[in-house]
Amino acid sequence: MTHPENSKSVEKRGRLFVISAPSGTGKTTLCDALRNTFPELCYSISYTTRQPRKGEADGRDYHFISVEEFKEGIALGRWAEWAEVHGNFYATSAFVLEETLGSGRDLLLEIDVQGMRQIVGCFPEAVTIFILPPSMNILRERLMKRGTDAAEMIERRMADAIREIARKDAYRYRIVNDDFERAKDALIFLVDACRKGEDPETTDYI
Incomplete structure (x- = not known):
């Protein structure tokens, strides 16, 4: 028989939202809009070994750490998930996930397909x-317009996108970012409904 106190603590656990997308799809902009709509929604800032891009700040966009510190984190079990992408390491703090969800707060993760599976x-x-x-x-076209990557890197990102899109059916919901406002509304609707425990049956928002 389940102890009443245990039932209460389980009921209080927060909901975890995992959002993935190929580079250049507009995921970060959509997630920013989502966080503006639900300011109480917690956000897990990933750790990475790559160098900051122009305009990025440590502790706001990513926690920028050395390869040595990252590998130490692997050995110590600090990461709930981690992956190597384009020669750089990315990870999510296991402590942040457990502390946030255990306190009953909902949490948003922006991670890649490898991370989602973990x-x-x-x-x-x-x-x-x-x-x-x-x-x-x-x-x-979007990747080229960003002007942040050389042609070779764009081709690598395109190859990765093909592999990632092939795994789209592993996700509960899928949204096509053709029109930003429509995609934003679909994302907000999904997150709001799931936070209320409604779990929409429709899986594709195109």
């Missing part, structure tokens, strides 16, 4: 959402 292995109740580009041609 997180869902530990948190099968996580709500997973995949953001798709309207087409691969449009995705390439």
Whole structure:
């Protein structure tokens, strides 16, 4: 028989939202809009070994750490998930997840497909959402317009996008970011409904 206090603590656990998308799809902009709509929604800042891009700040966009510190974190079990992407390491703090969800607060994660699979292995109740580009041609155009990557890196990102999109069905929900306002409304609707315990049956928002 379940102890009443245990039932109460389980009921109070927060909901975990995992959002993934190929680079250049607009995931970060959509997540910023989501956080503006739900300012009480906690956000896990990832750790990375890559160098900050122009305009990025440590502790706001990422926690920027050395490769040595990152590998020490692996050995100490600090990461709930981690992956190597384009020669750089990325990870999510296990402590932040447990502390936030255990206190009953909802939490948003922006991670890649590799990370999602690790997180869902530990948190099968996580709500997973995949953001798709309207087409691969449009995705390439967006990557080129960003002006942050050399041609070779853009090709690597496109190859990764093909692999990531092939795994889209592993996510509970999928949103195509063709029109930003429509994609934003769909994301807000999904998160709001799931936070209320409604769990919409529709899986595709195109």
